[in-house]
Amino acid sequence: xxxxxxxxxxxxxxxxxxxxxxxxxxxxxxxxxxxxxxxxxxxxxxxxxxxxxxxxxxxxxxxxxxxxxxxxxxxxxxxxxxxxxxxxxxxxxxxx
Amino acid sequence: xxxxxxxxxxxxxxxxxxxxxxxxxxxxxxxxxxxxxxxxxxxxxxxxxxxxxxxxxxxxxxxxxxxxxxxxxxxxxxxxxxxxxxxxxxxxxxxxxxxxxxxxxxxxxxxxxxxxxxxxxxxxxxxxxxxxxxxxxxxxxxxxxxxxxxxxxxxxxxxxxxxxxxxxxxxxxxxxxxxxxxxxxxxxxxxxxxxxxxxxxxxxxxxxxxxxxxxxxxxxxxxxxxxxxxxxxxxxxxxxxxxxxxxxxxxxxxxxxxxxxxxxxxxxxxxxxxxxxxxxxxxxxxxxxxxxxxxxxxxxxxxxxxxxxxxxxxxxxxxxxxxxxxxxxxxxx
Numbered sequence: 322x323x324x325x326x327x328x329x330x331x332x333x334x335x336x337x338x339x340x341x342x343x344x345x346x347x348x349x350x351x352x353x354x355x356x357x358x359x360x361x362x363x364x365x366x367x368x369x370x371x372x373x374x375x376x377x378x379x380x381x382x383x384x385x386x387x388x389x390x391x392x393x394x395x396x397x398x399x400x401x402x403x404x405x406x407x408x409x410x411x412x413x414x415x416x417x
Numbered sequence: 418x419x420x421x422x423x424x425x426x427x428x429x430x431x432x433x434x435x436x437x438x439x440x441x442x443x444x445x446x447x448x449x450x451x452x453x454x455x456x457x458x459x460x461x462x463x464x465x466x467x468x469x470x471x472x473x474x475x476x477x478x479x480x481x482x483x484x485x486x487x488x489x490x491x492x493x494x495x496x497x498x499x500x501x502x503x504x505x506x507x508x509x510x511x512x513x514x515x516x517x518x519x520x521x522x523x524x525x526x527x528x529x530x531x532x533x534x535x536x537x538x539x540x541x542x543x544x545x546x547x548x549x550x551x552x553x554x555x556x557x558x559x560x561x562x563x564x565x566x567x568x569x570x571x572x573x574x575x576x577x578x579x580x581x582x583x584x585x586x587x588x589x590x591x592x593x594x595x596x597x598x599x600x601x602x603x604x605x606x607x608x609x610x611x612x613x614x615x616x617x618x619x620x621x622x623x624x625x626x627x628x629x630x631x632x633x634x635x636x637x638x639x640x641x642x643x644x645x646x647x648x649x650x651x652x653x654x655x656x657x658x659x660x661x662x663x664x665x666x667x668x669x670x671x672x673x674x675x676x677x678x679x680x681x682x683x684x685x686x687x688x689x690x691x692x693x694x695x696x697x698x699x700x701x702x703x704x705x706x707x708x709x710x711x712x713x714x715x716x717x718x719x720x721x722x723x724x725x726x727x728x729x730x731x732x733x734x735x736x737x738x739x740x741x742x743x744x745x746x747x748x749x750x
Contacts, residue, residue, distance in 0.1 A: 327525045338513060404509030408570075411473040411503045412526040413495050 324414045332396055345391060352384050353377075424487035426451045426578050426608035427472065432481035434467050434632075441467045443632035444481070449625075451577065452605045456623030457612035458730055464632040465612040466506055469582050472610070473503045485578055499528065502571035506582040508564055512556030516547060516566055519555060520573060527574035537573065545569040545599060561592040568599060572607070579603065581611045585618055597622050620726040628733045636733040643729045652678070652694050652722040653705055658687040659714035667708040668693065672701055688717050 336342045360373050400406040427449040434442040442464040449455050459465045470476040472483055474494045482489060488496040511519060517538060524534040542548050545565040550558060555566060564584065571579050584600070585593045593615070600622050603609055613619050619626055620640045628636040628643070636643055661677070668675045674696040681690035693705065702721055709716050 324526055327522070331522050335511070335513065403511065404505060404507060405511055407470075407475055407505045408503065408509060408523075409526070411475050411498055411501065412523070413498045413528060414526060415495070 324412075328414070335396075336392065341395070342392070345388065349384055349388050353381075356380055356384075425449060426453070426486055427455075427610065428482075428484045428487075429468075429472070430482045432468065432471065432483060433479045434464070434471060434476065435479045440632055442471070442478075445629065445632070445634055447627060447634065447637065449608055449610065451608050453625060454600065454604055454609045454611070454623045456619035456626040457610060457629070458616070458619060458626060458726075459612075459629040460734055463629050465629065466582055468629075469503075469580050469610070469612065470505075472580055473501055474498060475503075499574075500576050500578055502574065502576040502579040504567045504571040504579075504581040504584060507586070508567035508584075510555045510563055510566060512554075514555055515552055516555060516558075517542075517551045519566070520570060523570050524573055527576075529574050537575075541569040541573050544572070544602075546595065560587050561589065561595075564588055564592070564596065565599075568596065572603065575607075577607060579607050579609045581609070583612055583614070585613060585615055593618065616726040616730055626726070628730060630734045635736065636729070640726050640729075643726070643733070652692055653702060654718075654720050654722055655691045655693065655705065655709060655716060656688050656718040657691060657709055657714045657716045658683070658689070659712070661691075661712075661714075664708060664712050664714070667712065668705070671704040671708060675701065675705075688715075692722075 357373075357377055360376050363369070364373050400409065425448045427447075429448070430446050432442055432445045433440070445464070445468060457465050457468070467476065471478045472485065472490065474490045474497050478491070482491075484490065485497045486500050488500070490497045514522070520538045520541065521534060524538065525531070529537055542551055545568055547562065547565055547569060550562055553562075555563065558566065564587075568581070568584060571581060581600075585596050588596060597618065600609060600611065604624075611619070611623070623640070625639055626637065626643060627634060636646065638646060661680075665677060668677070672695050675693060676695075678692045678694040680692075683689040695701065700721065702719055706716060706719050709719075
């Protein structure tokens, strides 16, 4: 895991300059917003035992399940497509 | 560097690489002393890129030994990766980074100290004439600039060994000249291994040339050695008018191997081009001129034909193909 921080900061910076990140963020947040309004509507109709926040975070994994591969797969695919993985793997980085 | 200076920069012994039954590299052995620029020549699919990838530790070898500055690639990949600068074929670069950002990132990956990195980046930008574009985005640069960014990146950490796969591909003659000077400026300080299809290129920059074909070394040596070894003859061209007469006999007295190889058609003034061939490496131009004049021929021009590396390359690769055809050993198991 040598140079993990170097590569991490590089990837985060690359994500921040890419418009795709912001599109993905808007989609993610609006989806979460819809889920949360749904929960609040249920709560306004009848009294429930658990708090709305815990229901919300129980459902949280579902969008994340799709979001994380969406963003990370692009990083890998891009490295392969451009061939930069070859230059990356010939520097003293280790994968284990 | 911690390794003793006497060890060769690159040492390859009986390297074999097979891809799913197809032998890409078949028992290559060579040694590159420190500070030498070695040219790697071969037709497409000869195994150049594969050999280079194995040298960098990107691909594992099927069998054989490779060591860089005395460190075997297979058992000490980290030590090897710290000692090489590698520029792959087609020079892959991230499209959406600025030149200086990219060099900073690569410098950090290559473990250049943070305090030295800034000045080192300035140095390589200067060296590769990239100062004007240091804040430009790489994806928007022209091919020549991108290529120079690749070269700047490979020399960034001042590695003792630099491996470049076709550094001049797709450049215009002016840019090729710049890249050539750049590589020549590394001579003595760093060991450079370059592959190229552009033969004059290799001839001008490299101290030694290695020609490989179908995964085997077919010729190696300095360009001058190769000419002698592979072609084994020198040719003279005489533009002369008049009958040949007993010229053939006279030529025999100069050098028993000297003979008239071909005779061109005469032009309007009666001059024709006569090609003479000899196995002798010494220059017998003057003797030929005397013989022609004593025969009463009018001589307009006499020149010794210099075989280019191109001829050597074609002859060497053809020779290896002939050897394969004579002795059909299928590369498939």
